[in-house]
Amino acid sequence: MNSPGNGADQCATVVTLTMNPALDITTAAAVVRPTDKIRCTETRYDPGGGGINVARVARVLGASVAAVFPAGGPTGALVSELVAKAAVPLHRIDIAESTRESFTVDETSTGRQYRFVLRGPHLTAAEQAECLDQLRRAAASAEFVVASGSLPIGVSPEFYQQVADVCVDLGALLILDTSGCGLAGVTHGAFVMKPSLRELREYVGRPLDTDADQVVAAQELIERGVTQAVVVSLGSAGALMVTSTACLRFSAIPVQAVSGVGAGDAMVAGITVGLSRAWPLSDSVRLGIAAATAMLMTPGTATPTRADVERLHDMVSVPTELDAAHH
Template identity: 65%
Template sequence: MPSRDAIVTLTMNPALDVTADAGEVRPTDKIRCTADRYDPGGGGVNVARFAQALGATVEAVFPAGGLTGARFIDLVTAAGIPNSPVFIHGSTRESFTVNERTTGKQYRFVLPGPRLSPSEQDRCLEKLRAAAVSARFVVASGSLPPGVPPDFYQRVGQICREADVPLILDTSGGGLARVTSGVAVLKPSVRELRECVGRPLQTEDEQLDAARELIERGVTRAVVVSLGADGALLATAQDSERFPALPVHAISGVGAGDAMVAAIAVGLCRDWSLSKAVRYGMAAGTAKLLAPGTAVFSRADVERFFEMACSRPGGDRSAATV
């Protein structure tokens, strides 16, 4: 058996992320943009980039097609990310983010992505199966593109079970609701958790009850609920913990959740407790708020925020591992 030391990520709907600044966003008028930048994006690809920045060994699996897909692969490779693309007939999507300088508001435009055929989906799973033999963790992150059935991530969970590799899952909609088992750590936002259980979840107790409901149903062993400016919640079958947000003046919220997932995976690869790994995730997500677009955070910022997170009450807790 090959040595298992990599974080393998799966991104079924990657995107070429275009970010630019504009003085003011107005209807009808042409909006002249400046400071444009291009990054390879999509949940799992972002996780791979951020995890590598924290010193982890990574491999990214994703479908790619058309001229956009070719540029996407070039950007991933130029970033030094080992990758296993699955070539598809459709074109990789683009996402466009505009930062309005006069107000500080951010406008994000996201396209649906190419339709994947059943054979293209199967080839993605085969690539994942091959990569999983060297994985310490598999991270499946992001939305499902058109043509992919909502139970697709359940098939990913089955592959991870067969390979004896823990799965960290960060998705939404039907892709989340149709998962029934096989997840080690589930990382929904509170909005995604509401949609999954079909309840408003207005209080922290209701949010924890919903998370434990998924654990009791056997969907996952642990749930990390991101609460945006309110921090995060961790729930396991035995315990729960609330993590307050770290104070920072945000530049861009794009990719902060992916940074959080990446750092959680890195922490677990270091055999940290899940509580400590989530604190590391909070630090990375906060550091990402200081970086433009989907640019990688400063590792020094992550370590600074991590020290801050661990100095708070409960920072030395050792909750369950996965």
């Protein structure tokens, strides 16, 4: 059932898990309108899904990385081929149903971007169990496991808690970036969680209009023992880092965005690479912001260059300390 792909590396420092990968298809058209045929320009194909994007960017930044993901059908075969082409060692779990596609159209006349995300395959209980088994094997000596992206149909909301338990058993630190039931299903064992502001708001079930509101919400996750740290991505407003002892607000780097697809994944990659270099979390978040900014400047989900990330890293301003004593 498992396809090791291009010689999957058993000694990777960072192992990513993508439970709902996708073939990312990007094209452009002058105008997007109903009913009419939309004549598109050249088409770009990238392997997508949270963990796969993280692995590709981490690889560019020099990390030792491997990607674990289920894949099926011709789409899954192409995703696997593209991951291998990106020089990312992979552990592919063969599944019966076909891997999904995600379709992005850039409207050149307005600069708007239209994103169509198709529903993923249904994973059987046996396929899910094989994913956990392959993760355990791939991450046997890893320092970090990154679980990123949505859960496909048929997968229990508690699945990421099972991933957290595997990480605890292996002594690996879990960095989790997910939403909805996948986020709500985790009760303990994460090292860093990176929700967007929308995801954090949905998790706590209330508006988070101010920095103080956001800090309190993040602190709730830490105090419940769900995670040791929370990094909230705020889009053009930057990011917020909360631990049991610190609350820092980071500004974004203003740039002209080409595509927003994968920017959050690039942030996770930068944070993880920084941590793998034994940097403090605050410095790692700065690298994450640089990687996310660089990703905004690439077409589709094309990875940025290491030189661009390092150049932007020098531009990330010193974060502002916030008062942690809000409750």
